[in-house]
Structures are given as C-alpha cells and as structure tokens.
Amino acid sequence: MKVVIENSVCLNTGDAAILLAIRHILRSIAGGDVQFLVFDSQPDVAARLYPKKDYPDLEFHKLLSESLFKDQRGGGIKGRLKSIYNRGVWRALRRFAQTGGAGSVFFSQDDRRGLEAYANADLVVTTGGTYLVENYDLEKRLNQFRIDAMLGKDPIFFTQSLGPFKKSYNRQELGPIFDRAPLILLRDERSRNHILDLVKDPGKCHVVADAVFALADSDRIKKLLGTAPAPTGRVAISVRHWSFVSDGEDGMRRYLDSIREIATILVRDHAKEVTFVSTCQGVPEYAHDDAKTARAVVGGLDPEIAKHVNVDAAFHTPDQLMSLVKDCDFVVATRMHMMIMSLCVGTPVLPIAYEFKTKEVAKRIGVADLLLDIDTVTPSEAAEKLGRFIGNLDHYRRASLEAVLDEHASAMSATTQLSSVTGSRSPNVAGNVGKSGEQRLARLRNSKHESQGEPVI
Numbered sequence: 001m002k003v004v005i006e007n008s009v010c011l012n013t014g015d016a017a018i019l020l021a022i023r024h025i026l027r028s029i030a031g032g033d034v035q036f037l038v039f040d041s042q043p044d045v046a047a048r049l050y051p052k053k054d055y056p057d058l059e060f061h062k063l064l065s066e067s068l069f070k071d072q073r074g075g076g077i078k079g080r081l082k083s084i085y086n087r088g089v090w091r092a093l094r095r096f097a098q099t100g101g102a103g104s105v106f107f108s109q110d111d112r113r114g115l116e117a118y119a120n121a122d123l124v125v126t127t128g129g130t131y132l133v134e135n136y137d138l139e140k141r142l143n144q145f146r147i148d149a150m151l152g153k154d155p156i157f158f159t160q161s162l163g164p165f166k167k168s169y170n171r172q173e174l175g176p177i178f179d180r181a182p183l184i185l186l187r188d189e190r191s192r193n194h195i196l197d198l199v200k201d202p203g204k205c206h207v208v209a210d211a212v213f214a215l216a217d218s219d220r221i222k223k224l225l226g227t228a229p230a231p232t233g234r235v236a237i238s239v240r241h242w243s244f245v246s247d248g249e250d251g252m253r254r255y256l257d258s259i260r261e262i263a264t265i266l267v268r269d270h271a272k273e274v275t276f277v278s279t280c281q282g283v284p285e286y287a288h289d290d291a292k293t294a295r296a297v298v299g300g301l302d303p304e305i306a307k308h309v310n311v312d313a314a315f316h317t318p319d320q321l322m323s324l325v326k327d328c329d330f331v332v333a334t335r336m337h338m339m340i341m342s343l344c345v346g347t348p349v350l351p352i353a354y355e356f357k358t359k360e361v362a363k364r365i366g367v368a369d370l371l372l373d374i375d376t377v378t379p380s381e382a383a384e385k386l387g388r389f390i391g392n393l394d395h396y397r398r399a400s401l402e403a404v405l406d407e408h409a410s411a412m413s414a415t416t417q418l419s420s421v422t423g424s425r426s427p428n429v430a431g432n433v434g435k436s437g438e439q440r441l442a443r444l445r446n447s448k449h450e451s452q453g454e455p456v457i
Helices: 013-030 043-049 064-068 076-099 109-120 139-150 168-180 189-198 211-215 218-226 248-270 290-299 318-325 336-344 356-364 379-391 393-412 414-419 430-444
Strands: 002-008 035-040 058-062 123-126 156-160 184-186 205-207 234-238 273-276 309-311 330-333 349-353
Touching: 002 013, 002 109, 002 139, 013 035, 013 123, 013 156, 013 211, 013 318, 013 336, 013 393, 013 414, 035 043, 043 058, 058 064, 058 109, 064 109, 064 139, 076 139, 123 139, 139 168, 156 414, 168 189, 184 189, 189 205, 211 318, 211 336, 211 393, 218 393, 234 248, 234 336, 248 273, 248 290, 248 379, 273 290, 290 309, 318 336, 330 336, 336 349, 336 356, 336 393, 349 356, 349 379, 356 393, 379 393, 393 414
Parallel strands: 002 035, 002 123, 035 058, 123 156, 156 184, 184 205, 234 273, 234 330, 273 309, 330 349
Antiparallel strands: none
C-alpha cells in the first residue's frame, strides 16, 4: 500500500510526531507493508533528520504546491509573468491528469517523481495539525488541495484544529475541498463547529484525540498509575516566540518574565534542575528556534539560579524527545506537542496556551484550572498556578494519565473511520478541476492575502 502524506513540515518535531502517529495508525489497519510518500516543505533536510536506515518506509518529496508554482506576491510586471507561468503549470497538470504524461518544461525531474508518486498512491492524507487557520495565508494549502483534486486524489484530513473561516474567499474555496474529502478528523468539537456550515455531509466529520496520543506508552502509564514515581529533581520547560501575542513586544516580555519566575521558583524553592528543550530547535534550515527564546529567558535569570538551568539546543526526533522527558518530575510546556509527547510517556504537564488547541487538550486531561494563557499570563499568576500544580502533583498526575489512556483509545479509534475509506480510491475529477484551477489563479491576481506562515503544531 502506498500512502501520500502531504503538507508536512518535519523540521518541526511536533509535526514529525504527527507523521509517525499517522504511520502507526495506518500500519495498525494495513499491516507493515505500507510505504509513506511524505510531501514536505524541505524534504532534503527532513530526509537527513529521518534517514532511510532508521525509517525505511518513509520517502520524502517536495510539496508540489511549493515546487510547481511561482509566488505571485509583489505584483507589477514580475507578478504578471509569474501568473502567466502558473497558468501554464495548471495546463500541464491537466494534461498529466488526462494522459499520464509528465514530460513538460514546467516539471523538473523531482516534480515528475512527485506526480508519479501521487498517480500510484492508494491513499492521500493531508497531515494533522493547525495550518488551516486564518492567522496564515492559506493559498499554498489551497493550491495543494486543487492539485489533489486534479489528480483524482481527494485527501483524508487527519486530526486538525482549524478555523474559524471568516474570509469569504477562504470559505468559497474550502467548501468544495471539504465536500470532496472522504473523511475529516478533527481534534476538538470547536473545530467541527467551524466547518459544519461548509460541509454538506457532517457525518464524515469526526472528533478524535490528536494523532500523537496514538504513540502513548499505555503499559508504562498504567504502571505509573499503580505506583507514584520517586522524584528525580528534574523539570523540563518548553518555550516559543509567538508573533500573535496580545500587546506585541510587551506581551512577549510579560510571557518571558513569567517563565523566568517559574524557573526561579523551581530552583530556589524546590531545588530542581531545569532544562529548556522544545520541538522546534537545532535545525539551522528551519525558520524557528525555540532555543533562542530559551536563552533569552536564561539570560535574565539571577546568576545563582542560572547555575541550575540548562538550555538543550539540539535537535531531537520524537522518540528522543520522549526519552528525554520520561524521567522528569513534570514539564512546563508552551508547544502543544511537547505537552502531548510528555504525557505519552507518563510525565505530567503544566500547559501554557498560545492557541485554542492547547486549551482544548488541557480540558481533556484535567488541568484546565491550571492553564496559563500566553496572552494574559503574569509572573504572579504563573507562580500561583505552579504552586498549586506542585502542591497537588499526585492528583494532577493521576487525572492526566487516566485521561491519556482515554486519549490514546480515542486517537486509535480513527482506525474505524479509516478502515471504511482506505479500500477505495478517490474518484477522478480531473476533467473540470483543471479549468477551475486556472480560473482561481486568474482571480488571485487581484486578491490580497496575509503573508504565508509556517504550520503551528
């Protein structure tokens, strides 16, 4: 069985964890004879981080929507020339869909390999995550879904946090895409409500736990529920820069001051050794490096406190990251998948939310009363909630880990919905989608969108 997984950004360890979770879930349905063709924004780097010797069933390709088309932002003569070029690409794609011939001046050798991979795929999955939100320009995602439709490969949407969609353009374009999708998996009821008025068949929209909960070590968690572990004196903290924080730079300063307060209390009052580590770090080619934010926090600590604080700036695969936090007393997590991977190995978490997705997970694992919000957190609130968390750690550990077993079962329940659609291929709708794709590109010449951002996991 050949499975295309598109829209991945595996330089982000959280996104890579989603990929490995999808792999785990689909293997549980189809067995071990599955090849995963991963269409990523930076496939060469992803292949270096996840080499064939360790991941023989993963094959990385450049995301076609990024490889084939020219970015039209900027306008002017260059913008018009790029628009003409892009219309030529759409015509070449339509010819490929109709005849199977990839011999076009618009296609590089790698593009041809990618197109052949799609043509031969038994299933197309758009990866889980939070990339269909209007903080970001959705055009590259929309173009990828148009390519899918042209090639007759309408994707399954893996567990998403998405919406709300307030822009008429996005609503107009996403409605038909959601309608063609055979299955849409959502991480929370809020996301499901965001698309109910865009989907003709809401019965194919299912709320299940984030896919990464499928990686939970349920045997270890059950053992930890039976016997509380002895403290190790180690705590991990995950931070990030967030461009959309309320009050801009003042908001980020307030957030960083709150993290400093947490680190100071952990060392001064509880004799903890603190390590800053996160899911987005240690990859020079990636636009985000949480270690940079961590160093800014540590640089503002009292020197006596800083002696007991370390910044682990290295890249870690999901397995390595979970191994690293396995023996921590707890984790303070801003990155949501840092939170989930910690819980998957039985380590309790004090969460800091920067989007609603973390708030939804916090409710489900029993720590909503402790949740810190990046938009409003203050050092005094952080100190108060940290105190409550540590003072009732056994209670919160038990509540969270019991919930993780439920989340694991929920994530794996996706196999029921997937089993009903993996046996049939998507209908070939290439006959008219090519023309509409070209018409959309023509409309885009006069459309204005926000700058494209990378997926937030």
